[in-house]
Amino acid sequence: MENLDRYWRAVQQAVCVKCIDSDGAGTCRLSNDDACGLRAHFSKIVESVLSVRSDTLEPYLEALRNNVCAHCKHQSPDGKCMVRGQLDCGLDRYFPLVIDAIESACAELDETPEAFGD
Numbered sequence: 252m253e254n255l256d257r258y259w260r261a262v263q264q265a266v267c268v269k270c271i272d273s274d275g276a277g278t279c280r281l282s283n284d285d286a287c288g289l290r291a292h293f294s295k296i297v298e299s300v301l302s303v304r305s306d307t308l309e310p311y312l313e314a315l316r317n318n319v320c321a322h323c324k325h326q327s328p329d330g331k332c333m334v335r336g337q338l339d340c341g342l343d344r345y346f347p348l349v350i351d352a353i354e355s356a357c358a359e360l361d362e363t364p365e366a367f368g369d
Contacts, residue, residue, distance in 0.1 A: 254360055255293070255297060257356055258293075258297050258352075258353050258357075260356075261352040261353065261355060261356035262293075262349055262352045262353065264277070264352070265349075265352035266345045267279065269345070269348070270341055270345060272341055287341055287342075288323060288325075288334075288340055288342040289345070292322070292323065295318050295319045296315070296342070298318065299311070299315050299317075299318040299319055300353045301353065301354075302314055302318075308346075308347060308350075311346070311350055315342075315343075315346060316330070325340070
């Protein structure tokens with residue numbers, strides 16, 4: 252995906268610096284065993300966010316659950332996620348900020364979002 256690095260930098264500046272798992276400067280302190288879901292699934296997250304245009308969070312959450320969470324090792328086949336349920340999923344915790352960062356970067360790039368999977 253083009254501009255993935257640009258989106259990542261935008262998310263680091265807007266989200267990672269505020270994350271409780273960072274050092275305050277945006278550097279993640281999670282170990283490789285507890286890798287950040289945001290980084291691990293970033294390309295699918297960007298595709299999911301750019302596939303939605305809405306003033307409400309629900310369509311974005313639906314895209315996230317279908318396109319990212321459904322493939323995450325922490326989610327069970329019935330759609331439950333113990334990590335998310337315990338509020339330990341940084342992606343879920345900061346998703347509204349992630350959406351804003353990606354959409355702002357997209358607007359700066361003056362891109363027309365493509366549908367998921369295109």
